[in-house]
Amino acid sequence: MDASKLIDGKAFAQGLRARVAAAAAELQARHGFRPGLAVVLVGDDPASQVYVRSKTKATEEAGFHGVEHKLPASTTQAELMALVARLNADPDVHGILVQLPLPAGLDAAAVVATIDPRKDVDGLHAQNVGALWSGAEGLVPCTPLGCVLLLKDRLGQLAGRNAVVIGRSALVGKPIAALLLAENCTVTVAHSRTKDLPAVCRQADILVAAVGRAEMVKGDWVKPGATVIDVGINRVPTPDGKGRLVGDVAFAEAAAVASAITPVPGGVGPMTIACLMRNTLTAACRIKGVPVPAV
Numbered sequence: 001m002d003a004s005k006l007i008d009g010k011a012f013a014q015g016l017r018a019r020v021a022a023a024a025a026e027l028q029a030r031h032g033f034r035p036g037l038a039v040v041l042v043g044d045d046p047a048s049q050v051y052v053r054s055k056t057k058a059t060e061e062a063g064f065h066g067v068e069h070k071l072p073a074s075t076t077q078a079e080l081m082a083l084v085a086r087l088n089a090d091p092d093v094h095g096i097l098v099q100l101p102l103p104a105g106l107d108a109a110a111v112v113a114t115i116d117p118r119k120d121v122d123g124l125h126a127q128n129v130g131a132l133w134s135g136a137e138g139l140v141p142c143t144p145l146g147c148v149l150l151l152k153d154r155l156g157q158l159a160g161r162n163a164v165v166i167g168r169s170a171l172v173g174k175p176i177a178a179l180l181l182a183e184n185c186t187v188t189v190a191h192s193r194t195k196d197l198p199a200v201c202r203q204a205d206i207l208v209a210a211v212g213r214a215e216m217v218k219g220d221w222v223k224p225g226a227t228v229i230d231v232g233i234n235r236v237p238t239p240d241g242k243g244r245l246v247g248d249v250a251f252a253e254a255a256a257v258a259s260a261i262t263p264v265p266g267g268v269g270p271m272t273i274a275c276l277m278r279n280t281l282t283a284a285c286r287i288k289g290v291p292v293p294a295v
């Protein structure tokens, strides 16, 4: 494959994190505060622990104030909601992220509804979802924001392009569709009940795969010259037992046809964390009433 086709999310994310860190240093110097992020992890799912660790590392590297709350899987709904209420009231915390999924028995929607919308750096609170779809100011989910930043960096203007999003989750598919619509794309949201999914995908100038099924999108689903964003992170078994990460797109096949494509790992994943830092910076500035720096 021609290396210039690769959309290097890892490199873009590094640059974004450096710009966020510089903006945070400037805020400290001029206004005397640091953005603060609280990450809440309930239970001991190993994958979640890895993500939370990389979020904490990014928080430190950005020069933010970071707090990590690790709660046992036996935590009750009331205890979790009480922690969120404390974080809502904490003046040093501007962003609250409750790692999902929560252990069985806990109601994620009720927890999200408790988060102060101004501190909802995941953009999942109904107020932020409404703001996204109505064009009002709010906070946008990190993974969708990362996808659109990569697309604009590669393509410039997105207006008028046909975008097909496969997947309609609240965390990824729906918000990506909203963001692409706001960029004046013609957006189709495809899903498990879509008829002739390959033919729908072949219409896409921008194809976003967010289904959570390893290598489902084949090379002949991709229109020649299309830009492919692979949001999937699937661990598949290997003979050595370690497993490897693949996306929702059959990468080699798709890369042969596309003009640009994100790899897995090293594509959208690192952008998610960089955008979490960006959202925390935005949330902190709005709460403090100072201008939000462009990063």
Ligand SMILES: Nc1nc(=O)c2c([nH]1)NC[C@@H]1CN(c3ccc(C(=O)N[C@@H](CCC(=O)O)C(=O)O)cc3)C=[N+]21
Pocket: 051, 054, 097, 098, 099, 100, 101, 122, 142, 143, 233, 245, 264, 265, 266, 267, 268, 269, 270, 271, 272, 273
């Ligand atoms: N409330 C909430 N918000 C989230 O944003 C959220 C969440 N819960 N739960 C779990 C998922 C997953 N997630 C990822 C973040 C970074 C990478 C990432 O950096 N991946 C790297 C490395 C992957 C690896 O090596 O394991 C890559 O794709 O290159 C992946 C996945 C955020 N999530």
